Amino acid sequence: MTARRVAARTVRPLVTLAGLAALWWGVARLGGVPPYLLPAPDAVVRTMWMQRGLLADAAGTTLLETVLGLGLGMLGGAALALAMTASGVIRRWMMPLVLLSQAVPVFALAPLLVLWFGFGIASKVVMAVLVIFFPITSSFFDGLRRTPPDWLDLARTMGAAPWRVLVHVRLPAALPAFGSGLRVATAIAPIGAVVGEWVGASSGLGFLMQTANTRFETDLMFAALLVLATMTILLWWGVDRLLARLLYWVPDSVVD
Amino acid sequence: MTQARPAAPPAIRLEGLGLSYAGSPVFEGLDFTFSAGTFSVLLGPSGVGKTSLLRSIALLDRPTAGRVMADDGASLAGRIAWMGQQDLLLPWARVIDNVTMGARLRGEPIARGRAEALLRRVGLGDRLAALPSELSGGMRQRVALARTLYEDRPVVLMDEPFSALDSVTRARMQDLAADMLRGRTVVLITHDPLEACRLGQVILLLAGSPARLSSVPAPDGATPRPADDPGVLRGQGHLMRRLLDGVAA
Numbered sequence: 001m002t003a004r005r006v007a008a009r010t011v012r013p014l015v016t017l018a019g020l021a022a023l024w025w026g027v028a029r030l031g032g033v034p035p036y037l038l039p040a041p042d043a044v045v046r047t048m049w050m051q052r053g054l055l056a057d058a059a060g061t062t063l064l065e066t067v068l069g070l071g072l073g074m075l076g077g078a079a080l081a082l083a084m085t086a087s088g089v090i091r092r093w094m095m096p097l098v099l100l101s102q103a104v105p106v107f108a109l110a111p112l113l114v115l116w117f118g119f120g121i122a123s124k125v126v127m128a129v130l131v132i133f134f135p136i137t138s139s140f141f142d143g144l145r146r147t148p149p150d151w152l153d154l155a156r157t158m159g160a161a162p163w164r165v166l167v168h169v170r171l172p173a174a175l176p177a178f179g180s181g182l183r184v185a186t187a188i189a190p191i192g193a194v195v196g197e198w199v200g201a202s203s204g205l206g207f208l209m210q211t212a213n214t215r216f217e218t219d220l221m222f223a224a225l226l227v228l229a230t231m232t233i234l235l236w237w238g239v240d241r242l243l244a245r246l247l248y249w250v251p252d253s254v255v256d
Numbered sequence: 257m258t259q260a261r262p263a264a265p266p267a268i269r270l271e272g273l274g275l276s277y278a279g280s281p282v283f284e285g286l287d288f289t290f291s292a293g294t295f296s297v298l299l300g301p302s303g304v305g306k307t308s309l310l311r312s313i314a315l316l317d318r319p320t321a322g323r324v325m326a327d328d329g330a331s332l333a334g335r336i337a338w339m340g341q342q343d344l345l346l347p348w349a350r351v352i353d354n355v356t357m358g359a360r361l362r363g364e365p366i367a368r369g370r371a372e373a374l375l376r377r378v379g380l381g382d383r384l385a386a387l388p389s390e391l392s393g394g395m396r397q398r399v400a401l402a403r404t405l406y407e408d409r410p411v412v413l414m415d416e417p418f419s420a421l422d423s424v425t426r427a428r429m430q431d432l433a434a435d436m437l438r439g440r441t442v443v444l445i446t447h448d449p450l451e452a453c454r455l456g457q458v459i460l461l462l463a464g465s466p467a468r469l470s471s472v473p474a475p476d477g478a479t480p481r482p483a484d485d486p487g488v489l490r491g492q493g494h495l496m497r498r499l500l501d502g503v504a505a
Contacts, residue, residue: 158407173346
C-alpha cells in the first residue's frame, strides 16, 4: 500500500469524526440546548480529562469483563459447534438451546444473572458470553457444515478417517466463517458487559454512566460513552487485524 | 528418476451397472471392462452421465443396479486415486503439504522426499512452500497431479482434469499425465476430442438416453500422440462428428 493510501485511510475517519463533532458542537452551543441535556463536545473532553482516573478505572473493569466474556464465549461456542458437527445426537439436542440463547433477550436476564452471580465481574462476564454465544456458535457451525463437497469426496477416495477430515479439512475450511462470527462478537460483547453493569455493579463504564445519569452529570455520561465507543472500536480493530494475519489464505479484499 | 510401479494394476469390470437420478435412469445395464494398465478415455456430451459413471467406479456414488469390481477379486477401495476438474488444493496448505494431504488424512508418516521428487518431476521443485493462491491455474493442476501420484494407487480416475486450462497448458499437462500414469489403470473423462485422441489407448463414447458405452478405434502410435499427427487429427474429426450426431439424435 502506498503512503498516500495509508494517509487517506487515516485521514478519512478523522474528517468524519471532526464533522460529527462540529455538528454536535453547533447543536449544543448554537441550538440553545441546555448542557444537562446535551453537553458540548469541548465540555465533554474537559470532563474526560479531569475525570481521567475515574474513567480509566471504569474502562479497565469493562475491558476485563469484555475480554473474559469474549474468550470464554469463543471457546465455548467453538467447542459446541465442533461437537454439533461431530455428533448428530448433540446437534439435535443442542440446536434448540443455541436458538433459545438468542431468543431470550439478555436485558430480561440481566437482573437474574446479577442475583445469581453477584455484583462483581462474574455476572457481566456471563452476560457477555450469552450475547456472543450465538454469533460464534452459529457462524462456526455453518462454516463446518459447508465444506465444499468435492474436498470431502477427495478425502474419501484417500481413505481418510472422519475425525481426520474434520481436523485437516473441515475445521480450517470453517475458520473464515468463525472469524466473521468473532468479529461480530467483538463488536457486541461490550454491550453485554455494560448491560450487566447497568443492572447492578460497583464499577465499570456502565455503572459510571448509570450514576452520572442519576446525578444529571450528563457530561460525565457522554465522556464514559465516548470511552466505551473508542474501546470497542480499538478492540474490534485489533481482533480484525489479528484474524487477517491468522487467516493468511483468505483474500482481504476490503483493505482499500 | 523413476517411480515404483504399483503391483499389477487390476482391470475394472462393470456388470449390469445402472444408475437412476430422481427416478429416471442415467444409464442402465452397462457391461464393460476397462483393461488393466491401460489409459482409457471416456468421451460424451455434457449431462450424459460421465461423471456419475466415474463416481460409481470411485465408490463415491452407489449404483442403483449392478456392480463395479476389480478383476482380481479384491475390493477397489483404497486402490483408487481421484483427480477432479477443480484442483481441490487446500488454500491454507503449502504446495508440499497439499501433495502429502492423503498421508495426513490417513495418519501415515509423510514421505517428504517422495513428494519433493514428484513436485520436481512436474516442474515445481522450486515452489514447495508456495500457497496455492500464488500459483497459476496450470501450476495448481500440476500440484494436483503430483498429489494424485503421491497416492501411488494402481487405479487413477480423472474427471476432466485439464478442461479449465488454456490449450497450450492443457497439451503440456496431457504429455505429463501420459508419461507419469503409464502402467496404471486410468479412466479419464473429457469433452475434448483432441484430448481423447492424444491420450486414449482405448477411447469410449458414452451417449444416448439412457446412455450406452461404445468403443471407438484409437489412433495408432504410442501416447501421448502429437497434436498434429494425421491419425490424431482424423480421429478427432471422427469423434466430433459422432458427438454432433449423438447430440442431434
